[in-house]
Amino acid sequence: MTARQHDKLLILGAGPAGIGCAYTLAESGYAPRLIEKEREVGGLCRTLDYHGYLFDIGGHRFLTKSKEVNRLWSKVMGSDMLRVSRLSRIYYKKKFYNYPLSFFNTFWNFGLIEGLLCVASYFWCKLFKPGDELTFEGWITNHFGKRLYEIFFKTYTEKVWAVPCRDISANWAKQRIRGLSLKVAIQNAVMGMKGNRPKTLADNFLYPRKGPGEFYHRMQAVIEAKGGQFLFGHEAVKIHHQNDKIVSVEVEKCGNGRPEIAGLDYLFSSLPLPVLVQRLCPAPPAHVIAAAKKMHFRNFMIVNVILDKEQVFPDQWIYVHSPEVKLGRIQNYKNWSPSMVMDLRKTSLGLEYFCDVDDELWGMNDIDLIHRAISELEKIGIVSRSHLIDGFVVRQSDVYPVYSLDYQENIQVLKDYLKMFSNLQTMGRAGLFRYDNSDHALLTGIYAAKNYLGDGPLDLWQVNTDENYLEA
Template sequence: MSEVETLIIGAGPAGMAAAMELSKVNKKILIIEKQKSVGGLAKTLTFEEEGATFFSDIGPHRFFSQNKYLYDFIENLIHDKWIKVNRLTRQYIGGKFYDYPINAAQALKNIGMKKAFRIFLDYLFAQIVYKILRKKIKNFKDYVIANFGRSLAELNMINYTEKVWGIECSKIHPDWAKQRIKSLTLISALKSIFTKGKDPRSMVDQFYYPEDGTHLIYKTIEEKIIQKGNEVLTESYPTKIKHDGKLITEVIINTRGKEESFKPKYLVESITMKNFVNLLEPSAPDCVLEAIKTLKYRSQVYLFITLDKESITKDQWIYFPEKEIPFGRVSEMKNFSKKMSPDGKTSLFVEFFCFEGDKTWNMDKESLFELALNHFERLGFFTRKEVRNYYLIKQKNVYPIYDLDYQKNLELIKAYLNKFENLFFIGRPGRFKYNNQDHSLEMGILAARSIIDEKKYDIESVGSEIEYYEKGDLNVSNKQKVSFNWMVLEDRDET
């Protein structure tokens, strides 16, 4: 059995951030990653074609945070390859494009005065039902109707949410709305339009992006920690995790068919919570095993389409809430950075939401392409003749599903895992918590600081107590960023 100071399982944003933070103070680490490369859902894919190379992230990864430490963390890694991008995103609803964030004049023109008046009346009616008559908010559907009115909720919130999660909004926990649109209402949204993003609940008009793709962050971390004598084992995964009820005592790792045993002083892991619990020996209590069975995930399949065309749109990404359109979001990577496509050519990354094993998941790339092509031609995005090639990618367990029972089961599982004094479970899969790249980085840094400072910081609060930012200018160049005080993390407050 080999001893290791900190064993990190999972080389996504959370795991790699933990590794980098530990490496800075010369802590010895070993990273285990199941895939062939680091980055997790934030890796960048490379597609080599005759005379052309295309790159694509796995969906849009914009970086915006109120945390100064995170900006410094990444700037110190990639320096001048950290570029500022003016955001342009839209939604396609009812045959029309709507700017996102909202362009008031455009939205009013698209929906018309009659529809706008109906939206306002529905909002007033919702205030009577939920505020005056105090109807209880039991689910996501209740939440968005209470805060936006039925007409606006049905325009793009309910249909898109059901498209993403694959279940009715009446079966989705209101936590999902509280996490993503906390404190946002029809009135506050209208205020933010006329105050040009000064409202703290507003949306991001600019973001930062690594000019060679998001993988640049994680490949750079990998290089730096290897330079310090640490090791990254790819195509490796845990087969057994032993404990004594108080500490994780041994982890069995399979690397390309060869098993090896490690004794970690600390274990930092970001694999799916369900997989981790099922690897424990002795087994978790029956109540925990029953609870873990209830956790559900949403998966995705993707089409990456390369094109003999200069440009499709100016958008970084576009949402398609309506269920009649089979895909939910598309990204034109060239609009993040010109380096993502060759000169004179572009590409489109197309996202389909599904469950592992369902009809969409089982489609071959030709069927999926044909399913989507008619919509793209009708939209004027591109024609069949302009298509160079297309590729199919599949990803399991992308989104944790917040059904009505998830909270009580998750709390039971977390209470059990928190008993292990040397365990830190982090990231979207590790905590069964939908969060963004910046939140995963924060979790990894917090886990590392907990090890360095020998005190457990509050990882659970990351991404929970703050509003979800979608609009607003970046003030990073003049350092108007919120500082991060490691000594008061338990009471962290971001403005």
């Protein structure tokens, strides 16, 4: 063992970024310590076992353009990685639209008049560009036309973000639906697409037989076998620094509150970026704190139910655009992998809601929430409440970084400030305040470890800025 391999390496968070980082360090002979406030690995990619039924925190496709990530997935999962043919539709005003859009299904649902109006609106907007290109609303209107914007983007996007689309930065559209246009969608529908198709439209994806959590548990086993340690159920509450170095982290057992000091030589953090900055002691200058306070996340809540019904719908998930219900998306887990359910005669669904902490829904008790969610399913004609056997609710904070119009300026202020610490890297989705998927988060963790190991410099902020990676 080299002298440096005795360094005390601390990783905050055991989600994809933390695990990617720990795995890379462990493979190079280091023994990192991970602090995780949940009771298991995986972060937003963990899989929960409820009476033998497995639930994701929302369905998680394994889809990447990174060869490194692909190699790792297949090395760890081997034949337990399934290839799943995608089926997902949009539910809007009592109709199901194929997604990716299929020309004939869409126009059949629209009818001739609405179909022609959409085409006319598309050409008018293409020609006169009436939208403000800096906003989500303007960007989509200019690229798809006002009518298609209202049907396929407005209601769902406003459910996710709870702010008018004119207050959301166009960067969100550019990042999430880059490469997709009406022309591409029609090409896809009529002729099929070859080669460099955007990932949103990918018609198949990988998925671990027992959900994404299985991948992270296997990674955990490798890390532990090489000397890495996990401290679950503990939250990092204060991060102490001195002379431009992080020197220790104050860690509290969740629900118990007795602090423990963890000394360190190097810190890798996947804490949400504004949280990391606000937990630094001594506190950063006022302008840095002010910028951090302007950065917000949307929360996510999933109502998981088990139903006494064999077939509910054939899709892996359905986007619910209809404004008459708050429900945003429905996951049907046995259509991801049959091993997600204990009894194939039953169905387990995840009913997804996007919330803030002060929303009525977020504060409701679990039983009322389950009944509310089932009544929304009944309202849109998916199931009847008589099928409900059991259910539980998961509330998840700091999930969707809000791309407000000034978010990039705020990130820059925090980034500039954090540069002074020579032994700190921030990584992962919330850690970089980027709407990234798990492959990107994993990669930022791997890159952070490589930077530490001297295999860099690799710019974590550039991961997922020039790829065609999408999810609507």
